[in-house]
Amino acid sequence: MKEFFSESLYFGLTISIGAYGLGLLARKKLKWGFLNPLLLAIVAVIVVLNVLDVDYATYNESAKYLSYLLTPATVCLAVPLYQQMELLKQNFWAVFWGITAGVLSSLGSVFGLAYLFGLSHEQYVTLLPKSITTAIGIGVSEELGGISTITVAVIIVTGVLGNIIGEYICKMFGIREPIAVGLSLGTASHAVGTAKALELGEVQGAMSSLSIAVSGLMTVIGASVFATFL
Structure with missing residues (x-):
């Protein structure tokens, strides 16, 4: 299982975006101020990595592409x-x-x-x-x-x-x-x-x-x- 995720190009990207999307949905539905999408995404990703026994380096290898968007997002x-x-x-x-x-x-x-x-x-x-x-x-x-x-x-x-x-x-x-x-x-x-x-x-x-x-x-x-x- 770990080898499958380490070879997957979009594993980290998918769970990061998916977790953030679920966070947005939770805040929209429940309307609770403390349900911050970023915070929920962080917690969700940690849980997924622990359950699947995937180390951070493996996750980051396929999630690092999100970091490339930080500069253009800031410029915007x-x-x-x-x-x-x-x-x-x-x-x-x-x-x-x-x-x-x-x-x-x-x-x-x-x-x-x-x-x-x-x-x-x-x-x-x-x-x-x-x-x-x-x-x-x-x-x-x-x-x-x-x-x-x-x-x-x-x-x-x-x-x-x-x-x-x-x-x-x-x-x-x-x-x-x-x-x-x-x-x-x-x-x-x-x-x-x-x-x-x-x-x-x-x-x-x-x-x-x-x-x-x-x-x-x-x-x-x-x-x-x-x-x-x-």
Whole structure:
């Protein structure tokens, strides 16, 4: 059985897309906020791999093609931003300082918790890029001496949590301005949070898309500085 899956070109691709499709269907039918399609897909794939006794390397060999779509998908996020360019120009400084505050909050919280729990430098820098997109986060983690595989997992968890609870957090603190909501989701939970922002509205989606790129660049610089703190 394992040999069959290792020789299959589309095994990993099929179960990944199928699991995500089932996640979308479950959320549509049940309408429960915590039923995030990405989270459900991750759980489903783990269960399938364990039941069929297929190791990750075998699965990834046929699922890696999905990763090639990450770059064009990210580029496509520029479309809603272009459509809201005038709004961005009118609120440039608010947007800039909003993203800056989000990046500093992310890096500062990681430093505070790492210090509190006595994490090693390697563990600390592994967590620093938790709120930026995977493509940038892996590079930052490797450059600083972190464990890139754990960084990927942390980035995914951060994105899923932001997607699930981000909207409720904004409502809890009375944040209803579309620009502020979009910036918070994009800065805190990268592309997965942006998917939620696009569901909330065009303005939220555009600001969240902008946050991915700008917060990524700021984190590259900021993480290098914060890495020296511990």
